[in-house]
Amino acid sequence: MGSTGWSRRRFVGALAGGSAAAALPACDNAPPPSASTTPSAPESSPSGQARRPSGPRPLYLGTYTSVEGGGKGIGLATYDAATGGITGTGTINGVGDPSYLAIHPDRRTLYAVNEREDGAVTAVRLSDRKVLGSRSTGGAAPCHLSVHPGGRWLLSANYGSGSVAVHPIDSSGALGERTDLVRHSGPPPGPGQDGPHAHQIFTSPDRRHVLAVDLGTDTVYTYRLDEKAGTLTEVSQARTRPGAGPRHLTFHPGGRYAYLANEADNTVAVCSYDPASGRVTVGEAQSTGTGSGTSYPAQLLVTANGRYAYLANRGPNSLTRYAIEADGARLGLLDTVPVDGDFPRQIAFSPEGTLLFAANQKSGTVTVFHVDETNGALRRAGEPFPSPVAVCALPL
Numbered sequence: 001m002g003s004t005g006w007s008r009r010r011f012v013g014a015l016a017g018g019s020a021a022a023a024l025p026a027c028d029n030a031p032p033p034s035a036s037t038t039p040s041a042p043e044s045s046p047s048g049q050a051r052r053p054s055g056p057r058p059l060y061l062g063t064y065t066s067v068e069g070g071g072k073g074i075g076l077a078t079y080d081a082a083t084g085g086i087t088g089t090g091t092i093n094g095v096g097d098p099s100y101l102a103i104h105p106d107r108r109t110l111y112a113v114n115e116r117e118d119g120a121v122t123a124v125r126l127s128d129r130k131v132l133g134s135r136s137t138g139g140a141a142p143c144h145l146s147v148h149p150g151g152r153w154l155l156s157a158n159y160g161s162g163s164v165a166v167h168p169i170d171s172s173g174a175l176g177e178r179t180d181l182v183r184h185s186g187p188p189p190g191p192g193q194d195g196p197h198a199h200q201i202f203t204s205p206d207r208r209h210v211l212a213v214d215l216g217t218d219t220v221y222t223y224r225l226d227e228k229a230g231t232l233t234e235v236s237q238a239r240t241r242p243g244a245g246p247r248h249l250t251f252h253p254g255g256r257y258a259y260l261a262n263e264a265d266n267t268v269a270v271c272s273y274d275p276a277s278g279r280v281t282v283g284e285a286q287s288t289g290t291g292s293g294t295s296y297p298a299q300l301l302v303t304a305n306g307r308y309a310y311l312a313n314r315g316p317n318s319l320t321r322y323a324i325e326a327d328g329a330r331l332g333l334l335d336t337v338p339v340d341g342d343f344p345r346q347i348a349f350s351p352e353g354t355l356l357f358a359a360n361q362k363s364g365t366v367t368v369f370h371v372d373e374t375n376g377a378l379r380r381a382g383e384p385f386p387s388p389v390a391v392c393a394l395p396l
């Protein structure tokens with residue numbers, strides 16, 4: 001099932017423990033953070049409106065629970081939308097290896113992957129933090145999930161076995177038995193890969209298609225989702241250059257272009273998207289601005305006004321800033337900023353887009369940056385927040 005690739009993904013480098021493990025109280029009886037009214041997800045773009053709410057906002061933190069120095073479940077915290085300061089408030093226990101998180105559109109239910117050999121996805125009701133149960137993904141090491149915009153289907157990507165799954169969501173937010181499982185059986189693995197490794201699955205902005213990014217086959221797959229049956233039908237494939245190792249795709253708000261982070265060859269690429277057919281066309285590889293070393297690009301974010309993009313680089317521990325040009329068709333490299341942490345695995349905007357959160361896996365910290373609304377510049381908001389093996393930050 002390609003466990004070599006999974007091990008490399010999960011355990012590359014030393015995992016930090018120590019003081020990070022003490023940041024979140026062990027108890028799970030702190031009051032639930034109040035929900036906001038603006039939808040968000042770990043990879044969502046900011047709203048573009050500079051509304052700055054007062055009071056603490058909820059922040060959920062993903063981790064690995066089965067490694068030394070890891071967390072005990074889903075970390076709970078709040079953050080100040082004006083200052084970016086984070087305060088730990090507890091843990092949702094009973095969720096194993098919740099390395100990626102997503103929120104239901106109605107904000108009542110949180111979903112987590114269980115990134116283990118026997119992969120699963122778990123639903124948590126936020127009003128009382130009750131774990132509503134888990135369902136098998138039918139594969140190994142699920143590392144990404146997203147909720148279809150209609151709120152009725154959960155999509156997940158199994159990294160270890162190179163497959164994508166669909167689960168129904170009932171009216172309570174709980175998950176039903178899997179309705180589909182599609183393994184990426186072709187094209188053959190790229191150079192240095194032992195098989196397919198599905199790394200991301202999400203719905204296109206126009207809601208017409210579901211896109212899956214596979215690092216092992218150097219391919220972006222486009223599917224149509226049958227919203228009655230919960231099944232996927234492949235409609236096209238887009239190949240990167242051999243050995244690119246595509247990891248994460250993020251759309252420009254215009255919906256015609258997207259930006260691809262390539263983990264294996266340390267590049268990014270501008271992609272075009274045809275809404276009618278769902279076909280993605282991958283453009284030329286571009287620099288991460290991090291020099292000749294291995295940068296392990298992880299994830300791209302795009303501001304809601306479509307003017308700037310940010311790339312997390314796990315090798316040099318930096319964030320690259322790009323200017324988006326030609327209505328989304330070009331990326332212009334601007335600069336890189338130190339992340340003040342080790343191995344920024346995932347990045348996310350606050351709903352208003354005024355803050356950027358970076359989850360640093362090896363240092364076990366979350367770094368927060370203020371995002372300048374006029375030029376996209378990043379300014380660190382205080383000291384990084386300790387969080388055990390931080391692999392995902394979901395600010396709401």
